[in-house]
Amino acid sequence: MLGSGFIADFYMAGLRDLPRARVTAAYSRSAARAADFxxxxxxxxxxxDIDALCADPDVDLVVVCLPNHRHLEAVRAAAxxxxxxxxxxxxxxxxxxxxxxVRAVRAAGAFAGYLENxxxxxxxxxxxxxxxxxxxxxxxxMRAREGHSGPHAPxxxxxxxxxxxxxxxxxCHCIEAIxxxxxxxxxxxxVFAWGATLAHGDKTTGEDTAIAILRFADGxxxxxxxxxxxxxxxxxxxxxxxxxxxxxxxxxxxxxxxxIEEPAGYLVEKADAETxxxxxxxxxxxxxxxxxxxRDMLGAFRAGTAPRxxxxxGYVVNCILDAAYRSMRSGRWEPVDLxxxxxxx
Numbered sequence: 001m002l003g004s005g006f007i008a009d010f011y012m013a014g015l016r017d018l019p020r021a022r023v024t025a026a027y028s029r030s031a032a033r034a035a036d037f038x039x040x041x042x043x044x045x046x047x048x049d050i051d052a053l054c055a056d057p058d059v060d061l062v063v064v065c066l067p068n069h070r071h072l073e074a075v076r077a078a079a080x081x082x083x084x085x086x087x088x089x090x091x092x093x094x095x096x097x098x099x100x101x102v103r104a105v106r107a108a109g110a111f112a113g114y115l116e117n118x119x120x121x122x123x124x125x126x127x128x129x130x131x132x133x134x135x136x137x138x139x140x141x142m143r144a145r146e147g148h149s150g151p152h153a154p155x156x157x158x159x160x161x162x163x164x165x166x167x168x169x170x171x172c173h174c175i176e177a178i179x180x181x182x183x184x185x186x187x188x189x190x191v192f193a194w195g196a197t198l199a200h201g202d203k204t205t206g207e208d209t210a211i212a213i214l215r216f217a218d219g220x221x222x223x224x225x226x227x228x229x230x231x232x233x234x235x236x237x238x239x240x241x242x243x244x245x246x247x248x249x250x251x252x253x254x255x256x257x258x259x260i261e262e263p264a265g266y267l268v269e270k271a272d273a274e275t276x277x278x279x280x281x282x283x284x285x286x287x288x289x290x291x292x293x294x295r296d297m298l299g300a301f302r303a304g305t306a307p308r309x310x311x312x313x314g315y316v317v318n319c320i321l322d323a324a325y326r327s328m329r330s331g332r333w334e335p336v337d338l339x340x341x342x343x344x345x
Contacts, residue, residue: 165206
C-alpha cells in the first residue's frame with residue numbers, strides 16, 4: 001500500500017472480506033504515519049521509499065493511493081519492479097500523464113487496474129444491468145453529481161500540484177459512472193463546461209464548483225456536476241432517463257436517520273456536523289463500492305485477465321476532463337482529443 005491517509009484506510013476496509021488478500025507492506029513519507037497505519041491494520045513491514053516497497057519480494061501487487069502529482073512516479077516504479085499496479089482516481093493530472101502510465105505498464109507487461117470505486121457501487125452496478133437489459137428502453141440523457149464540503153487532504157486544495165479543483169477530484173467519478181452505465185461503446189466526443197471558485201477562495205486557486213455537458217457521438221448528452229460547496233455530508237447522485245423509464249440513485253438518501261444531542265463518533269465521510277439531524281451510512285466501504293472494486297481487481301490479477309476498470313479507462317476520463325478545462329477557458333465546446341492507440345485496451 002503506497003500511502004497511509006484517508007483513502008488508504010478505505011482501501012483496507014474494502015480488502016477485509018477477501019481472505020486471500022494480505023497487505024504485506026506499507027509506504028509513507030512519514031515513518032511515524034507508516035508505523036501507525038501498519039499498527040492499525042496489522043501490516044508486517046513499512047517503507048519510507050517507494051522503490052524499496054516495489055522491490056519487496058513479498059509484494060505482488062502495488063496499490064497507489066498517493067497525491068495526484070505522485071501517481072506517475074509510483075506507477076513507473078511498480079512497473080519497473082515487475083509488479084502489478086492499481087492506481088486510485090484520477091489516474092493522472094491530465095491526459096498526457098495518464099498516457100505515460102499506460103505506456104509504462106504496457107512496456108513492462110504489468111497488470112494494471114484503475115481504482116474508480118463508484119462504478120463498483122452495488123446500486124450503480126444494478127443500474128447498469130437494468131440499462132443493459134433494455135428495461136429503460138433507449139437512454140436519452142444522464143446526470144451525475146458528486147458534492148461535499150471540501151477535501152480532507154491539503155494537497156487537493158493546491159490546484160497547481162493536484163492538476164485541478166473539484167472537477168478533477170470528483171468529476172472523474174461522474175464521468176466514469178456515465179460511461180459505465182450507458183456503455184463504454186458510446187464515445188464522448190466533445191464537452192462544454194463552466195467552473196468557478198465560489199466558497200473557498202481562501203483555500204484554493206482551483207474551481208470549487210463545476211458543471212460540464214458531455215456530448216456523445218450520437219448527439220445525446222450527459223451532465224456532470226462537481227462541488228466542494230455542499231454542506232451536510234457526501235452526496236453522490238446518478239440519474240438515467242430513457243424512453244421507457246428512469247433510474248435515480250442517491251447515496252445521501254440513507255435509510256438510517258437520527259436526531260442526536262451528543263456526538264456518536266464517526267458517522268459518515270464529510271458529515272460536517274456531529275449533532276442534530278444526522279444521516280449515517282452503516283458500511284461506507286461497501287456502499288461506495290470498495291469491496292466489489294477489490295474483488296474484481298484481485299480476481300482479474302489472479303486469473304491473468306483485464307479488470308473491469310483499466311488504465312485505458314483512466315486515460316479516457318483524463319482526456320474528457322482536459323476538454324472540460326479547455327472549455328472553461330474558451331467558453332466553447334471543446335473536442336475530446338484521444339490517442340486511439342493509448343485508449344485501446
